[in-house]
Amino acid sequence: MTAGTHATSGPARRSDATRAAILHAARERFAADGYERATIRAIARDARIDPSMVMRYFGSKDGLFAAAVSFDLRLPDLGAVPREEAGRTLAGHFVDMWEENGELTAMLRVGATNQGGAERMQEIFRDQLLPAVRQVCPDPEQVPARAALCAAQVLGLALTRYVLRFPPAVALSREEVVAWMGPTLQRYLTAPSP
Template identity: 60%
Template sequence: MRRSSADTKAVILAAARDRFAKSGFERATIRAIAADAKIDPSMVMRYFGNKDQLFAAAADFDLDFPDLSSVDAGDVGAAMVAHFMNRWERDEALIVLLRSSTTNAVAAQRMREIFAAQLLPALAKVNAADPARSAGLIASQMLGMALCRYVLRLPPIVDMSREEIVSWLGPTVQRYLDSSA
């Protein structure tokens, strides 16, 4: 049975996300992804060009920030941490990107682009004291937490409930929003 172009791309992307998540960028191969998708490797190249472009497409995601402008100013930090926790756990794309960005320049650039394009505008809406600095510091907290919880799987962090993480990190993120020094 023949698939449409859109269906073929979707199957390739699903296989790529799974393979990148399991193997990381360096060890994942076009051949392995094609085998997982049950297609010829030339089809992967046809739709995505090369492994870097496939990875960029597979790791393309929306942080899906809600409009936090109606949240009480003192609760925005906790709301952001809760949102990030929900986002990390919703699908593997962010974890794939995080894992790969530690060793791959393309992945690291993609992570920077996503955070710059999506976190900074969200902070501008909540009147962060210094949006660019706040974005960098918030990213350091959220990426560090995700690395420890979802990639390194450090027991104390994995054992914490989402509510505990929000209560620990929320005030720190709030300080980043409120402080200009």
């Protein structure tokens, strides 16, 4: 049990486990309830510790949120796949991303609820999606608009599927989502501007 939480060779504090438990519980609660209804007390109860520990470790509820959802989309290098496959690649990547952990749902719920959450999503869009789109869209001037359209499509599907839970959206299989959404993203990325 010599581990630091992340490889930066920390002194391996005894409380790292607790810290991780809090973060884990926080992510789940934020994803399930949104910012306001995810109370510090509930998160602390899930992590089986006292609410005051949350304050001591993360300063405030905002601090906890900031620490809980620092997110890396791990976007694939769109320059490395055939141009015509960019849309499907992106679609598949996002579905996988969304299925495998609830952090993106947390971001989405909190972004819709909370000003800070919305700003966080803007940062992710600007710092991660924009550069990726820039690799397949040659005209730099059109990159922001095209990326925004892609974001709209992807977030819209996540909204209907994981938050609003429209039954037909939930029922779609991964392959169906990719087959429908892939060409849309492809068009937003590479089709001549209409």
